[in-house]
Amino acid sequence: LPETAPTALDVLHSVFGFESFRGEQQAIVDQVIAGGDAVVLMPTGGGKSLCYQVPSLVRDGTGIVISPLIALMQDQVDALLAVGVRAAFLNSTQDAVERDRVERAYLAGELDLLYVAPERLSSESTKRFLANGKIALFAIDEAHCVSQWGHDFRPDYLALGELVERWPNVPRIALTATATDATHREITDRLHLGNAAHFVASFDRPNIQYRIVPKNEPRKQLVEFLTKEGAGQAGIVYALSRNTVEKTAAHLQANGINALPYHAGLDASLRQRTQSRFLREDGIVIVATIAFGMGIDKPDVRFVAHIDLPKSVEGYYQETGRAGRDGEPSVAWLTYGLQDVVQQRRMIDESPGDLPHRRRMSAHLDAMLALCETVECRRTNLLSYFGQPSEPCGNCDTCLDPPEVWDGTVPAQKLLST
Ligand code: ADP
Ligand code: MG
Numbered sequence: 001l002p003e004t005a006p007t008a009l010d011v012l013h014s015v016f017g018f019e020s021f022r023g024e025q026q027a028i029v030d031q032v033i034a035g036g037d038a039v040v041l042m043p044t045g046g047g048k049s050l051c052y053q054v055p056s057l058v059r060d061g062t063g064i065v066i067s068p069l070i071a072l073m074q075d076q077v078d079a080l081l082a083v084g085v086r087a088a089f090l091n092s093t094q095d096a097v098e099r100d101r102v103e104r105a106y107l108a109g110e111l112d113l114l115y116v117a118p119e120r121l122s123s124e125s126t127k128r129f130l131a132n133g134k135i136a137l138f139a140i141d142e143a144h145c146v147s148q149w150g151h152d153f154r155p156d157y158l159a160l161g162e163l164v165e166r167w168p169n170v171p172r173i174a175l176t177a178t179a180t181d182a183t184h185r186e187i188t189d190r191l192h193l194g195n196a197a198h199f200v201a202s203f204d205r206p207n208i209q210y211r212i213v214p215k216n217e218p219r220k221q222l223v224e225f226l227t228k229e230g231a232g233q234a235g236i237v238y239a240l241s242r243n244t245v246e247k248t249a250a251h252l253q254a255n256g257i258n259a260l261p262y263h264a265g266l267d268a269s270l271r272q273r274t275q276s277r278f279l280r281e282d283g284i285v286i287v288a289t290i291a292f293g294m295g296i297d298k299p300d301v302r303f304v305a306h307i308d309l310p311k312s313v314e315g316y317y318q319e320t321g322r323a324g325r326d327g328e329p330s331v332a333w334l335t336y337g338l339q340d341v342v343q344q345r346r347m348i349d350e351s352p353g354d355l356p357h358r359r360r361m362s363a364h365l366d367a368m369l370a371l372c373e374t375v376e377c378r379r380t381n382l383l384s385y386f387g388q389p390s391e392p393c394g395n396c397d398t399c400l401d402p403p404e405v406w407d408g409t410v411p412a413q414k415l416l417s418t
């Protein structure tokens, strides 16, 4: 008797052990299983991975997942292997023997999912190799990396638009937690997803409380916030420079807080150790540059604090989105002051890009300032940036303690006129 393919729901139950699909997962999965393309905008923690993992298991062949961070591939593959999914990755960390083993498994049709670094797909030899096996779908994770003027551009993503020419009949699904219209349009255009179905989830994270306070003595304010509200909890503190990361981590340690620094200048094995301690131990506070966090799936991060102004609302949203993935109450705390604005304006003026690039960065910064300076609901401001209207939330700082309007506009005008 011919084996019949399992349904998406069968796979969800029997492989992943979940009761039901969440939100639009079912519709997305159906679209891809039927062979259609999809563009998925869903906040961090929304469940994007299942949107391509389930179709990869239902459809014939291997799901090819393009994922930008080599460090995370191992984790994702380990998690899949643990539930019996035949998964592997190809990236530069492997030696020839390992790579050969993975390639042979793929060609023999023994893989459900294969994670590939984006730079590999721009090489003709990789494409030729992939063409010798059967591809169930292409999943382009963190698809906002294709946006040249966005906050996380990766040049290798541009070549992914060509996949459709080589594999016109293989469905493609692009996923991101960045939701602006501009990014959405760029993903659709640059990845040649003109015929895709679009799925845009609500970007509200109702369990996250947004708070933005004026910066006086940032380290002292941070210690106060952490000891009052974050005591013994896992959290992330973001700073812009490695220097600030080091100093802040030392300051927190001196105040009895279990803090560890993390930035790209630290040794890779130390970073790996720090990351696994954060995932496995309770109550670790990571002080980091934005090099930390993408793809880290720790459900019980109780707070995300920023002691420097993020460069964009997209960045702020992504970073704060790492709090409260388990749905429990969590806090996004930010302190900022005039010196942040002056410093960032200078960085923009001195940045090597051309004029349009500087204008773009400047617009990103202005939107971030508007969020900081708003006297209305923070959540409403944030969601309206992503084109999603909402009522005042009753839970952010401005809802709970409305600022006096005349008090806020003068400093705001001063800031905006520098
Ligand atoms: P994203 O990539 O959108 O940030 P993930 O795919 O990493 O989110 O999923 C976030 C968490 O939610 C994971 O722990 C995942 O197992 C869980 N999850 C996703 N979909 C479901 C579902 N339908 N039922 C239960 N848990 C789910
Ligand atoms: Mg993800």
Ligand code: ZN
Pocket (backbone or CB within 6 Å): 376, 377, 378, 379, 380, 392, 393, 394, 395, 396, 397, 398, 399
């Ligand atoms: Zn509010």
